[in-house]
Amino acid sequence: MNTTLPKDLLSASLAAVRIQRPLVQNITNYVVMNNSANALLAIGASPVMAHWVREMDEMTAIAGALVINLGTLDDGWIEGMLAAGKAARHRGIPIVLDPVGAGATSQRTQAAMKIIDACHPTIIRGNASEIMALVDARIKSKGVDSTASSDDALEAAKRLACTTSSVVVISGATDYITDGTQVHIVTGGSEMMTAVTGMGCTSTAIIGAFSAVVCDPMEAATAAMAVMSWAGERAAAYSKGNGSMQVNFLDELYNLTPDQL
Secondary structure (H helix, E strand, O other), X not given: OEEOOOHHHHHHHHHHHHHHOOEEEXXXXXOOHHHHHHHHHHHOOEEEEOOOHHHHHXXXXXXXXXXXXXXXXXXXXXHHHHHHHHHHHHHOOOEEEEOOOEOOEHHHHHHHHHHHHHHOOOEEEEOHHHHHHHHOOOOOOEOOEOOOOOHHHHHHHHHHHHHHOOEEEEOOOEEEEEOOOOEEEEEOOOHHHHHXXXXXXXXXXXXXXXXXXXXXXXXXXXXXXXXXXXXXXXXXXXXXXXXXXXXXXXXXXXXXXXXXX
């Protein structure tokens, strides 16, 4: 794992998560709820998976960060996302948006843009195609998979960051984190991570944990992606396939120490 963020900031960020154990509210999809919750527990955070619109105001009031993931959508979920996002914005709670599948259908792209316009997320994390689709609706993705590399999406990410005032994260072989001017880079990880469902969604949840304890969203997002890269690289070294990779990845998150970073 390599990153442009200084190592002392990386270790301090992880230590803050371990000590403060922030509550991260997740409105996320059925496919990854278990994965994301276990990853948050492994990193030292406290997850809650809640999407009922009637409890959004109260639930958001006790959270350190809100993660909105568009993986499995319907009208009720979108209503809950908007309610939670507006409540979090009102309270100054960091919001992390994962526009899953943006570019696959016009409805998904429009839903993502509606949430961006109404909730003003602190951080937006997606793969290259998703980020590009939020800038140019003509861009198409392959379901939830990217048809472009993270390198291809960097200029689009900068534009999106400037127009939304959000930090934008592109995950891929190389991770880019930008506020429209600065660019942080994280390299490493493993190709095997792409064979484990929900790794991107997991990284969004981890970004939520770091954003709850690190004031600078650029630093929070970069530290989170560095932790993902570190754990993925270490786990892949002794995993026999994607099944053991999933378990080993959680173990690496759990055993990671600030000193190792």
